[in-house]
Amino acid sequence: MSACLLGRPVRYDGGAKPVGDEVVKRWRGEGRVVVFCPEVSGGLSVPRPAAEIVGGDGDDVLDGVARVLTEGGEDVSRHFVRGARLALEAARGAGVRVALLKESSPSCGSLRVHDGRFAGARVPGHGVTTALLRRAGVRVFGEDRITEAAAFLRALEGSGARRLRQSPGFGGFWRVVAVMAPVDRSAGRKSSVRLGLFRPLRPEPGQLGGGTVVLASASGFRARSGTSQSGDA
Numbered sequence: 017m018s019a020c021l022l023g024r025p026v027r028y029d030g031g032a033k034p035v036g037d038e039v040v041k042r043w044r045g046e047g048r049v050v051v052f053c054p055e056v057s058g059g060l061s062v063p064r065p066a067a068e069i070v071g072g073d074g075d076d077v078l079d080g081v082a083r084v085l086t087e088g089g090e091d092v093s094r095h096f097v098r099g100a101r102l103a104l105e106a107a108r109g110a111g112v113r114v115a116l117l118k119e120s121s122p123s124c125g126s127l128r129v130h131d132g133r134f135a136g137a138r139v140p141g142h143g144v145t146t147a148l149l150r151r152a153g154v155r156v157f158g159e160d161r162i163t164e165a166a167a168f169l170r171a172l173e174g175s176g177a178r179r180l181r182q183s184p185g186f187g188g189f190w191r192v193v194a195v196m197a198p199v200d201r202s203a204g205r206k207s208s209v210r211l212g213l214f215r216p217l218r219p220e221p222g223q224l225g226g227g228t229v230v231l232a233s234a235s236g237f238r239a240r241s242g243t244s245q246s247g248d249a
């Protein structure tokens with residue numbers, strides 16, 4: 017989640033844009049939220065000159081055909097690209113599948129970005145970090161789409177993590193790390209069976225440990241590694 021949406025004063029003007037949403041509070045209480053500011057992590061200071069993407073959007077910056085410039089004309093693209101890479105690293109490390117990022121930012125925008133003329137106008141497009149996360153398969157939503165983000169997360173976990181939680185020996189909260197569709201070689205296409213990879217969010221005493229990964233398929237759940245005190249299902 018964008019650090020500024022959680023009240024961290026990391027924006028270019030030294031401010032924040034906190035969202036006081038109950039869903040976000042619940043996610044935080046469940047230990048699900050990874051807090052990140054790509055621009056600060058990419059080496060920019062607080063405060064810093066406002067910057068906008070000139071000549072395209074975040075994808076074009078990643079492809080080297082557009083730049084992120086300050087109003088004074090300084091090219092800060094490398095900081096934005098570095099911040100995006102570090103954000104992706106953090107997301108992968110935590111098994112993130114959904115991101116809630118600040119709309120319209122040249123890093124975090126997901127539907128719109130400023131048009132590069134520093135006059136307040138916005139155009140359809142996404143920021144540099146959003147572009148990289150999307151290329152890696154992370155679903156990105158703006159702060160005005162929290163309900164959609166929560167619905168997507170529910171759907172993602174509905175058939176997997178919830179069933180897992182209710183299975184003997186697999187209590188507690190689980191994070192979906194990956195969903196895979198194996199190839200059915202005899203049919204020459206992806207199988208209709210899905211395999212899910214899960215990791216415990218907050219291991220509880222007497223339950224599967226922090227290093228445990230569970231493989232799920234239609235036929236049930238199996239602990240593949242880590243310290244299981246409950247035994248495999």
Ligand code: SF4
Binds near residue numbers: 121
């Ligand atoms: S880069 Fe993203 S997290 Fe950082 S201040 Fe801008 S919108 Fe917020």
